[in-house]
Amino acid sequence: MTIDRRQFTALAGASGLAALLAPGAAFAQTKQFFRIGTGGTAGTYYPIGGLIANAISTATLDASAVATNGSVANVNGIVGGSMESGFSQSDVASWAHSGTGVYQGRPKVEILRAIANLYPESLHVVVKKGLNIRSIADLKGKRISIDEPGSGSIINAKAILAGYGIRDGEYRAENLKPGPSAEKLKDGGLDAFFMTTGWPTAALTELATTTGIELLPIEGEPAKKIMAEFKFFAEDMIPDNAYKDVKGVKTLAVGAQWVTSTRMSADVVYEVTKALWSDKTRALLDAGHAKGKAIRRETALQGLGIPLHDGAARFYREAGLLR
Numbered sequence: 001m002t003i004d005r006r007q008f009t010a011l012a013g014a015s016g017l018a019a020l021l022a023p024g025a026a027f028a029q030t031k032q033f034f035r036i037g038t039g040g041t042a043g044t045y046y047p048i049g050g051l052i053a054n055a056i057s058t059a060t061l062d063a064s065a066v067a068t069n070g071s072v073a074n075v076n077g078i079v080g081g082s083m084e085s086g087f088s089q090s091d092v093a094s095w096a097h098s099g100t101g102v103y104q105g106r107p108k109v110e111i112l113r114a115i116a117n118l119y120p121e122s123l124h125v126v127v128k129k130g131l132n133i134r135s136i137a138d139l140k141g142k143r144i145s146i147d148e149p150g151s152g153s154i155i156n157a158k159a160i161l162a163g164y165g166i167r168d169g170e171y172r173a174e175n176l177k178p179g180p181s182a183e184k185l186k187d188g189g190l191d192a193f194f195m196t197t198g199w200p201t202a203a204l205t206e207l208a209t210t211t212g213i214e215l216l217p218i219e220g221e222p223a224k225k226i227m228a229e230f231k232f233f234a235e236d237m238i239p240d241n242a243y244k245d246v247k248g249v250k251t252l253a254v255g256a257q258w259v260t261s262t263r264m265s266a267d268v269v270y271e272v273t274k275a276l277w278s279d280k281t282r283a284l285l286d287a288g289h290a291k292g293k294a295i296r297r298e299t300a301l302q303g304l305g306i307p308l309h310d311g312a313a314r315f316y317r318e319a320g321l322l323r
Contacts, residue, residue, distance in 0.1 A: 032268055034063045036258075037074035037086030039151070041067050042179035042203035043195070044291055045087045045256070048118070051288040052258075056275035061268075069177075070151035072102070078261050079109055085264070085272075089121060089152035089196060090255035091232040094305030102155055111261040113309035115273055117302050119294035120253040122236050123156055124195040126204060128185050129212035133192065136164040136216050145174040145181040145193035156254070157194035160218060163226040178203040186211045198256065198291035199242045208243035217249040226252065232305070255303040262309070269311025277319070297321070 036053055039045030049065030057063045066083060068074055074086025075096045088096075095101030099108035127133045133142070139161065146161075147153035154175070161171065176184065181193035182203040195201065207213050215238060218226070227233045236253035240246075258276075260269060275281060277297045285292030301308075301321060308316070316322035 030060075032061050034061055034085065034268070034272060035083040036063060036065050037068045037077050037083045038065050039068060039070045039087065039197075040177040040179060042177065042182065042201070043070075044121075044198040044201045044289070045070070047202070047289050048198075048256075048285075048291060048295075049087060051284050051292060052276065052281065055278070055281035055284045056272055058275070061271065061275075063272075069148050070153065072096075072149075072151065072155075075109060075112065075259070078112065078259065081263075085115065085258060085260040087118070088257055088259050089156075090117070090257050090303050090305055091230070092152045092155065093257055093259050094232065097306040111263060112306050113260055113262055113264075113269075113312070114304045114306050115258040115260055115269065115309060115312045116276060116300040117304060118256045118258055119198050119291050120234070120236060121152075121196050121198055121256045122238050122253045123160060123218060123251050124197065124199070124201075124204065124238070125160070125192065125216040125218065125251075126182075126185070126195065126207075127192045127214050127216060128188075128190075129214050131191060133214070133216070136160060136218065136222070137166070139164075139192055139216075140166050140170050141172070142191040143172045143174065143189070145176040145184070145190055147181075147194060148175050148177055151177075151196075152254070153194055153196040156196045159226060159230055160194070160252075163218075163222045163229075182207045185213075192216075196254065198294065199238050200290055204243050208246050213243065213246060215243075215246060215249045215251075218252050219250040223250070223252060232303075257304065259306065260309055264309065264311070266309070266311035266314065269309045270314050271311075273309075273312040273315040277315075 036049045038049035053063040053065045071088040071092040077083040095103045096109040097112045146157035178195050184190045233252040236251050240248040
């Protein structure tokens with residue numbers, strides 16, 4: 001991945017993080033680097049992360065958005081110390097904290113803490129227009145990209161395919177990020193790919209305009225079965241023309257959440273949370289990305305499957321959102 005100047009500065013300063021993260025470290029005395037793990041540059045995490053990083057950066061806080069493989073990679077990065085925070089699907093964060101799901105048999109990530117719920121992430125099942133693929137059941141035997149290991153999308157893709165009776169080995173799987181998936185679909189090398197992301201997302205906006213795509217619905221009995229088995233899914237809708245000339249579909253969604261760890265001081269996370277819900281950030285989110293409008297203070301605590309960080313909890317109590 002390409003590292004910009006802000007990210008290079010953050011990485012170069014990593015050796016000094018131990019002192020900054022020590023209990024009682026004074027937030028205002030030393031510049032704090034605060035990396036936000038996002039996702040691939042063609043998805044929604046990355047531009048949203050950039051908007052938030054720009055909005056919350058101050059003379060004492062240098063925030064930066066870092067492109068990653070997504071939710072699982074971000075949780076692992078927080079645990080490993082390569083980033084201070086990151087975006088994660090609600091299901092992945094909950095699994096990590098409890099040692100269940102894809103984290104079954106692995107140590108629980110008990111240090112994981114929430115800063116805020118951000119917005120719903122819609123499951124996109126994308127097919128090239130004109131292939132006469134009308135249902136997810138039609139994907140059996142097809143060439144499908146289910147995203148890279150380390151992403152939340154790959155977990156969701158397998159759950160959705162299984163819900164329609166398609167198991168591993170009954171389709172030709174590829175592990176590509178959304179950007180390369182879109183390119184390969186455009187060139188005829190893929191029939192379909194999965195993305196779990198807020199709409200609209202850049203990779204699909206461009207693909208709809210240049211190539212033509214269709215979205216497959218997740219609805220009816222298969223959707224009910226999937227939601228019964230995986231409680232973190234909720235009913236959702238991608239509207240008509242979210243992408244140019246693409247018919248809207250019923251689908252499922254998970255929450256996009258901003259998470260950190262108990263290693264971060266309460267003072268730092270308090271200031272980060274306060275800045276997230278400032279008028280400055282509100283203006284940048286509203287103007288910068290369609291999904292930014294869905295990031296609302298009144299839904300900041302919805303769907304959290306892990307504890308709040310003490311610093312975030314302090315802000316929400318002061319704001320009257322938490323008792």
